[in-house]
Structure formats: structure tokens, C-alpha cells
Amino acid sequence: MRICLLLLLFAVGTARAAEVQVAVAANFAAPMQKIAAAFQRETGHRALLAIGSTGRFYAQVKNGAPFQVLLAADDETPAKLAAEGRAVASSRFTYAIGRLVLWSAQAGVVDAEGKVLRDAGFERLAIADPKVAPYGAAAMDVITRMALPRGVIARIVQGESIGQAFQFVATGNAQLGFVALSQVMVDGRIEKGSAWVVPANLHTPLRQDAILLNTGHGNAAATALLEFLRGDAARAIIRAHGYQFQAK
Incomplete structure (x- = not known):
């Protein structure tokens, strides 16, 4: 029973x-x-x-x-x-x-204020496709509002999503990239590489x-x-x- x-x-x-x-x-x-x-x-x-x-x-x-x-x-x-x-x-x-972050898989590459973008000491900058991915559009907002030189734009490589942009950076195919903070933060801290958490006033709210x-x-x-x-x-x-x- x-x-x-x-x-x-x-x-x-x-x-x-x-x-x-x-x-x-x-x-x-x-x-x-x-x-x-x-x-x-x-x-x-x-x-x-x-x-x-x-x-x-x-x-x-x-x-x-x-x-x-x-x-x-x-x-x-x-x-x-x-x-x-x-x-x-x-x-x-x-x-x-969401929060946007400029991230490199290597320590010491990205400074705490994102000055590396102006120094242009990198070959490739990964972002998500701004036409279909909001985080990619936010990355372009940052580039525009910071009035970065055209040389930076010429170094951009696009992933079809923020996931692919992250993979470009994680595998070293791009020295740095704009990714989601959630992709590099675990339990409240960034565990690997170097990063600049982009101020929210530099892009449209996510x-x-x-x-x-x-x-x-x-x-x-x-x-x-x-x-x-x-x-x-x-x-x-x-x-x-x-x-x-x-x-x-």
C-alpha cells in the first residue's frame, strides 16, 4: 500500500x-x-x-x-x-x-581608467555586432563618447554576439574587448586578466x-x-x- x-x-x-x-x-x-x-x-x-x-x-x-x-x-x-x-x-x-567592461585575458594590459584605448597598444579590439547585440551598441557608444581616434575603430573585430566577442579575447585572438561584466565576474570579483568597468554614463543603460x-x-x-x-x-x-x- x-x-x-x-x-x-x-x-x-x-x-x-x-x-x-x-x-x-x-x-x-x-x-x-x-x-x-x-x-x-x-x-x-x-x-x-x-x-x-x-x-x-x-x-x-x-x-x-x-x-x-x-x-x-x-x-x-x-x-x-x-x-x-x-x-x-x-x-x-x-x-x-548590465554593466560593460573592457577586458583582457592577460594581467596588466587594461588599466583602471581605460587609458589603454587611447594608447592603442593593441592589435585587435573585440566587440559584439552593434547591429544585433545591445552590448555591441553600448561599446560603440563608449568609443564615440570618448572621442577615440579612428585608428581604434580600424582595429575592431566583431563577434555576432557578446559570447563570441568574449571568446575572441579569452583565446587571445584579440588583446582586449568590450564584454559583459557578468562574463568575467564570479562571486562579486573578476578572477582573471585585467579590466576596466566602464562608467555607466558612457553608454546607453543596459x-x-x-x-x-x-x-x-x-x-x-x-x-x-x-x-x-x-x-x-x-x-x-x-x-x-x-x-x-x-x-x-
Whole structure:
């Protein structure tokens, strides 16, 4: 009798668990992997993650991709999807505010004020494609507002996402690059290389919004994930990777 009851409880729990397809901006990959694991432990639901650039996810959603939740690298893309009737407008919220960092995998290359950009003692500067990646657009904001010489622009190499820009620097194919602070910060500190955390007034704010896509309507896991992202457990992980939050 006891075994039957346990089997029944297991079956009920399994029936209630669900999966959600999540499109995740590349800068948020590391914290989201930890959040997804915590989410599954707490709720039983499973978040299946696809990592990429926000601009490409936008195009894929328009073409019918089966994502149910979008965690964008900006606030414009979710708003646009809602305006186009492809997402639930009332579900949109800012889950994090990102920080941009000039980073080198080598110690002593990047100074604490970013003067290396003016000294031009490097061959390649990696950024994400500013046409599709908000962090790439932010990098171009910095270059413009700092009035850097044209020689710096000539040394830029573009990755299709902030993830690829990070790989260029991590592998040494670029001496330095503008990447997301979350990609180099673990437990509140930068563990490797040298870095300059770019002052927020040098680029457009990197407000990152989450939204429920129409394909996720009625999916218990999708709704639960968006709620989980607002909670203390998720926020602790997000904060440890260098993100900030909007003032309440």
C-alpha cells in the first residue's frame, strides 16, 4: 500500500512538472545556467536554454521559433515583440541592468581608467555586432563618447554576439574587448586578466527585460520561471555576476 502511494505521489509530481524553452541573451548565459538549476530544484520545472544574440532571437521569434520566454539584452526588443502582438505586454519586466567592461585575458594590459584605448597598444579590439547585440551598441557608444581616434575603430573585430566577442579575447585572438561584466565576474570579483568597468554614463543603460512570448501562454513552467527570476534566490545569483537592479 505504501509503495503504491509513493508511486502515485511521484506520478502526480511528474505530471505537474513542465518544460519551458528560453531564449537567453549571451551575456546572461552563466547566471542563467545557475538559475535554471535552482529553478528545477525548487519547482520541478525544467528550463531549456538557447543562448545567442537578442537581435537574432527577435528574427527567429518573428519566423516562428518555439521559444516561450525571452530574456533579452535590452528593453527595446521585448517591447517591440509586445507591440507586434507576439508577446504578452503585461509580463514584461527588467530582470537585470548590465554593466560593460573592457577586458583582457592577460594581467596588466587594461588599466583602471581605460587609458589603454587611447594608447592603442593593441592589435585587435573585440566587440559584439552593434547591429544585433545591445552590448555591441553600448561599446560603440563608449568609443564615440570618448572621442577615440579612428585608428581604434580600424582595429575592431566583431563577434555576432557578446559570447563570441568574449571568446575572441579569452583565446587571445584579440588583446582586449568590450564584454559583459557578468562574463568575467564570479562571486562579486573578476578572477582573471585585467579590466576596466566602464562608467555607466558612457553608454546607453543596459536594461535587460524578460517577457512571456505568445507561445508560452498557458505554460506553467514559463509563468513559474518569470516569477522565480523576481525572487531572492535568482537575484542573489544575478547580483554575484555584476548586474544591478532598478530602484523600486
